Amino acid sequence: MRTELAESPDVVERLLVDARPGVEAIAAAVRQRDVDVVVIAARGTSDHAAVYAQYVLGARNGLVVAPATPSLSSVYRTPPRFDRALVLGISQSGRSPDVVAVLADARRQGALTVAMTNDSASELARAADSRSDLGAGPELAIAATKTYLAEVAAVAMLSAALSGGDAFAQLAAVPHVMRVALELEDDVAAAAQTLADDDACVVLARGYQYATAREWALKLKEVTGLLADPYSVADFQHGPIALVEAGFPVLGVATSGPALAGEIELLERLGNRGARLIVLSDAADALALGAGVQLPDVPEWLSPLVAILPAQLFAYHLALARGLDPDAPRNLTKVTRTT
Amino acid sequence: MRTELAESPDVVERLLVDARPGVEAIAAAVRQRDVDVVVIAARGTSDHAAVYAQYVLGARNGLVVAPATPSLSSVYRTPPRFDRALVLGISQSGRSPDVVAVLADARRQGALTVAMTNDSASELARAADSRSDLGAGPELAIAATKTYLAEVAAVAMLSAALSGGDAFAQLAAVPHVMRVALELEDDVAAAAQTLADDDACVVLARGYQYATAREWALKLKEVTGLLADPYSVADFQHGPIALVEAGFPVLGVATSGPALAGEIELLERLGNRGARLIVLSDAADALALGAGVQLPDVPEWLSPLVAILPAQLFAYHLALARGLDPDAPRNLTKVTRTT
Numbered sequence: 001m002r003t004e005l006a007e008s009p010d011v012v013e014r015l016l017v018d019a020r021p022g023v024e025a026i027a028a029a030v031r032q033r034d035v036d037v038v039v040i041a042a043r044g045t046s047d048h049a050a051v052y053a054q055y056v057l058g059a060r061n062g063l064v065v066a067p068a069t070p071s072l073s074s075v076y077r078t079p080p081r082f083d084r085a086l087v088l089g090i091s092q093s094g095r096s097p098d099v100v101a102v103l104a105d106a107r108r109q110g111a112l113t114v115a116m117t118n119d120s121a122s123e124l125a126r127a128a129d130s131r132s133d134l135g136a137g138p139e140l141a142i143a144a145t146k147t148y149l150a151e152v153a154a155v156a157m158l159s160a161a162l163s164g165g166d167a168f169a170q171l172a173a174v175p176h177v178m179r180v181a182l183e184l185e186d187d188v189a190a191a192a193q194t195l196a197d198d199d200a201c202v203v204l205a206r207g208y209q210y211a212t213a214r215e216w217a218l219k220l221k222e223v224t225g226l227l228a229d230p231y232s233v234a235d236f237q238h239g240p241i242a243l244v245e246a247g248f249p250v251l252g253v254a255t256s257g258p259a260l261a262g263e264i265e266l267l268e269r270l271g272n273r274g275a276r277l278i279v280l281s282d283a284a285d286a287l288a289l290g291a292g293v294q295l296p297d298v299p300e301w302l303s304p305l306v307a308i309l310p311a312q313l314f315a316y317h318l319a320l321a322r323g324l325d326p327d328a329p330r331n332l333t334k335v336t337r338t339t
Numbered sequence: 340m341r342t343e344l345a346e347s348p349d350v351v352e353r354l355l356v357d358a359r360p361g362v363e364a365i366a367a368a369v370r371q372r373d374v375d376v377v378v379i380a381a382r383g384t385s386d387h388a389a390v391y392a393q394y395v396l397g398a399r400n401g402l403v404v405a406p407a408t409p410s411l412s413s414v415y416r417t418p419p420r421f422d423r424a425l426v427l428g429i430s431q432s433g434r435s436p437d438v439v440a441v442l443a444d445a446r447r448q449g450a451l452t453v454a455m456t457n458d459s460a461s462e463l464a465r466a467a468d469s470r471s472d473l474g475a476g477p478e479l480a481i482a483a484t485k486t487y488l489a490e491v492a493a494v495a496m497l498s499a500a501l502s503g504g505d506a507f508a509q510l511a512a513v514p515h516v517m518r519v520a521l522e523l524e525d526d527v528a529a530a531a532q533t534l535a536d537d538d539a540c541v542v543l544a545r546g547y548q549y550a551t552a553r554e555w556a557l558k559l560k561e562v563t564g565l566l567a568d569p570y571s572v573a574d575f576q577h578g579p580i581a582l583v584e585a586g587f588p589v590l591g592v593a594t595s596g597p598a599l600a601g602e603i604e605l606l607e608r609l610g611n612r613g614a615r616l617i618v619l620s621d622a623a624d625a626l627a628l629g630a631g632v633q634l635p636d637v638p639e640w641l642s643p644l645v646a647i648l649p650a651q652l653f654a655y656h657l658a659l660a661r662g663l664d665p666d667a668p669r670n671l672t673k674v675t676r677t678t
């Protein structure tokens with residue numbers, strides 16, 4: 001896990017070159033067909049790349065993004081009408097039958113179908129009209145790290161191909177910033193140490209970084225056994241905030257952008273109630289709230305490509321601090337085939 | 340909370356009559372405009388009525404349902420293009436500014452907009468072209484119960500108006516089945532007692548009942564302080580299953596339908612690993628897996644209107660068993676206004 005997550009900047013750097021022609025072709029097809037809805041089938045870590053897509057394709061490309069409910073294809077066999085949508089399957093292995101079933105239904109209906117997968121010979125790749133190969137190389141650790149970065153980068157590239165402007169130039173600078181983020185490892189390990197004896201926490205963010213909160217929480221569940229519950233800053237206040245009592249750990253991803261002020265306000269309120277705050281942020285007033293790790297600067301729409309690296313390192317070091325082997329999580333296998 | 344949840348059968352019975360003309364008019368507008376995508380803005384409990392909509396409108400009406408990301412309207416001010424969609428706002432109070440902002444953007448773009456709210460004079464009601472009033476009467480308990488039932492019923496009515504056939508006849512039988520479900524209270528209270536000393540659990544379901552799992556988990560968080568994490572049976576296997584060790588409580592909603600066999604298989608596997616299972620089900624082989632509460636029969640697409648009642652009662656009795664007042668949850672107020 002530690003080795004593979006450190007490969008992420010190289011993976012993204014390579015992807016930005018190799019996947020460009022394919023992504024431009026997909027963008028051209030989206031424009032030609034006047035698509036305004038994107039349906040995404042994905043599970044686990046890949047589903048968090050889909051969460052990122054909801055924000056980036058919505059805010060920067062005007063597209064409505066609907067997460068697929070794969071059981072409507074694989075179990076109920078009553079899929080909705082996808083024919084005017086772009087239907088995207090995202091999967092490291094390309095082998096989960098439920099995700100493949102959505103793409104197969106969509107293609108049968110005549111929808112534009114695209115597979116983003118790390119295995120270009122997989123069932124998912126074969127089920128789609130077009131492929132965007134992630135090219136992350138073999139991922140052996142059970143907890144996905146570099147393939148998540150490749151998936152998020154591929155979604156960002158699709159957005160860039162649709163928006164034009166200087167989006168690709170901004171993307172080109174990201175691998176360097178990712179390398180800077182990896183150098184935060186000592187700070188991250190020290191912050192992780194403080195949760196060595198906890199059972200549960202929540203992970204909060206809003207907007208683009210909501211995907212990071214979801215993926216951070218999943219990594220914590222997978223490799224540390226900590227019951228980490230992710231919430232958008234807004235949803236958290238509609239009920240789950242009842243969980244917070246003195247000493248409860250609250251992790252926040254709070255980076256610069258229109259959502260930052262509201263998030264700082266909530267974190268401050270939780271801190272005043274005695275919550276133990278750990279914040280990943282590029283903003284001094286967010287970092288002043290509690291234990292923090294200072295992230296390097298990057299345009300907000302690309303910030304999930306940077307913030308997840310310290311979050312993954314945090315899960316890795318917390319597993320070690322809890323006496324667990326992050327490369328051998330309980331109950332999991334690398335490829336999960338759900339129907 | 341106890342009083343209001345017991346009013347749910349009457350609320351639904353009344354809604355089936357009073358809301359019918361409005362729902363038929365909305366269905367006619369959907370048909371006339373050839374809408375194939377529904378965007379839903381909702382928070383907290385109301386968001387779980389939106390989850391139900393993903394399944395029922397997808398499976399029975401062929402519609403793609405996209406949960407809105409309200410911050411794109413309220414915080415980023417870069418909404419996607421909604422103009423060919425039905426945009427639905429669901430909110431008990433009708434007063435959360437982020438949900439109102441989505442409807443306002445959608446109306447400005449010329450989309451078909453509908454408000455489902457319990458306050459027909461609210462900002463949300465005024466922001467939409469059409470209203471479907473929930474008519475649940477005043478809800479004073481902070482944890483929403485009867486208004487959730489009204490929201491789910493209103494969504495089911497919209498599906499029935501779109502599908503025709505005997506859907507409304509099936510719906511008409513539901514209030515009676517709900518009354519039968521309320522009589523399960525003693526069984527439910529006994530099952531709830533077994534979690535009096537736990538800190539965390541997961542709640543599993545698939546398909547239509549995934550909405551019930553989400554809402555059950557939220558009620559547990561709100562009134563009992565138990566960190567209850569809801570998952571679809573498929574998503575759970577893509578990572579979070581790593582949490583389950585001997586003694587870990589697993590709650591399941593497992594009712595008859597195409598997804599049942601896969602859910603029983605997973606629950607059995609978790610039981611073999613020592614998980615403590617509590618199952619709400621109408622099926623003997625699911626109930627045989629552990630502590631169970633036997634639900635009355637109802638067509639699968641309407642089963643979320645029945646299964647949530649014992650789930651709400653479970654949360655109520657678990658709060659009492661933990662020495663908490665379910666009518667005074669920590670940190671919460673009745674109306675949550677997030678921007």
